[in-house]
Amino acid sequence: MSKKLWTAKVREAWQRNLPIEKLLPDTQPAYVASWIYVFGVLTLAAFSIILISGLALAFAGPAWYHTSSFGHWVNSLHFWSVQLFFVFMVIHLWGKFWMAAWRGKRLMTWITGSIAFVASIATAFTGYLIQTNFDSQWIAFEAKDGFNSVGIGAFFNVTNLGQMLLLHVAFLPLILGAITFVHVIMVRKRGVVPPIDADENNTKVDSK
């Protein structure tokens, strides 16, 4: 018997763990027909707008978004999408916490969601620091005091604009995007968590 190539092993593991029917389903359990189940995808939608507007800001630069009307508008779109992103994400978190969403082997879904939450805070924080206005100056020095007081102020300097800018546009979005990707894959692998009193094998609702 010939030895299997690593490509075959990966393919078989993929098909075993996440068949295409699970990755792109056309039916969902009946309990998903509730408004509380829309906040995860609303968070993803807000994240998409943040990424697209952020790319526009990065390519056109502050000389555009601090001076032109359309630049101001895209800058505001980026900012307010972040506000909505956090509102949707926190309501998603409340919903999942109160239905104990780590049940049914969904611990990794819960953990990746928690890490994404923390990474989002770090990304938003560096975003606030690079506004180059009095708000960002105030936030940077208050945060500097805070980080110093807990003994981690030596590891990174929140008053270093260049460092914070690069963390915000180059590093943290990649980390957040990667964690979010794993989170969504875990949701597809394990399925959407049922409410506490619902049957896991609830009647399927055809989405057609």
Next chain:
Amino acid sequence: MSGWFSHFMNLHAVYLKWGWIQVSVTNLIVILLMFTIFGLALFLPFPDRRKGDKK
């Protein structure tokens, strides 16, 4: 921005304080709004797409 909106946006933040708890009115409004959305999401009926298909 002009008129009352500009005036409103340039006011100082008002803070509420109960012992060690301190929150700005703005943040309190956002938090209460989020509680409201959460409550509505739990209790508002979700539209049933199959209704039109019933024979």
